Amino acid sequence: MSDDTLHFDPNRPAVMKIHDWPTGPYPARVRIALAEKNLQARVRFETVNLYKGEHKTPAFLAKNYSGTLPVLELADGTFIAECTAITEYLDALDGAPTLTGRTPREKGLIHMMSRRAELELLDPISVYFHHATPGLGPDVEVYQNAEWGFRQRDKALRGMHYFDAVLRGQPFVAGDVFSMADITVIGGLIFAGLLNLLAPAGCEALQAWYARMGERPSVKNRVTMSERADA
């Protein structure tokens, strides 16, 4: 069993590939994690065109059965899909986790809040996009259930109120420190912004937190970073 930590050197050339869509909210989660861990120089980005349905081709499904982006490809050809899994991998590389928690309690709370941000905010917005808007266009969205999509939009708006309440009591989504859970809520608000889905009135704490998050270099430069890498 290999222990990648032993071979980790942030100054080595790029050895990992991210199958990516530069402005996608889920890929943003991994780009932010990469920048927070200062691993940008270790990866190169390969664009998978969502609007052409390239993520639903047999070749891509062999890399990720679920047909979603992003996917991390390791130097040995291993594919790691799912943002939480990719973040776990990246955060463990240097043996000094900063995004996924150090103590049992931190790990539990960060994983809970990140999953909750998926369940109550990011994933419902994605379902709304794919089912109750034109989404990626008729060639890609071959089945839509608009009623379900609108229900999920409403769920996401309720989720914004929930995270607003959380952020009235603490500076970050999972407590006192920035973590993967913040990144997941940021992904949700990036997606909401793309769809002009405004936070409901009264969500001042959520909006103030999001403004603070937008000042972090990892968040501010996330698209620029991948454009540079693609160039």
Added chain:
Amino acid sequence: MSDDTLHFDPNRPAVMKIHDWPTGPYPARVRIALAEKNLQARVRFETVNLYKGEHKTPAFLAKNYSGTLPVLELADGTFIAECTAITEYLDALDGAPTLTGRTPREKGLIHMMSRRAELELLDPISVYFHHATPGLGPDVEVYQNAEWGFRQRDKALRGMHYFDAVLRGQPFVAGDVFSMADITVIGGLIFAGLLNLLAPAGCEALQAWYARMGERPSVKNRVTMSERADA
């Protein structure tokens, strides 16, 4: 910041509470994880009656905004919801993770496969149950979208074929060792069994693996364990 590892002693009396439904497929994931970590004596179970909608009351929603079981309650009053988060907490307690991976690559693959088992098997079966069957009854299932529910049932059946293919190539869901990813697939097949949703013909590798899993004490005794704890 407290480090629970320092205070961990498996011989101390119960200090954690699991808000639980004894035969539920999601609670089963945590009961299996508890038994694999030999932590049964550290917890007591408190039943939340799903069929009476006790998980949707304001009192319970204050513990878990998403209104789902199980929820782990720590001695200090912290609530940790979401099976993956609870498993991360429990697995880290003794500083010797056996369920969530030791190396970055193991962590990435286990989290990916566990999430995939939720996305492609367990969660779709749950949606099918709540939307296209009587579910928890008319008082609890106040909104149903049967078309979406049946789509999710079909997705779960495709998921069984996927995991069958995985298990033709390796002994466990995430590779060579038993992990959280196996537990999540077990949760999916427990739920499928409750609904008489049979694995499609040809899934021999999945069925052989499930028979092997059923022989593990953690899986075989999971309900008995909680009955003893409730008694």
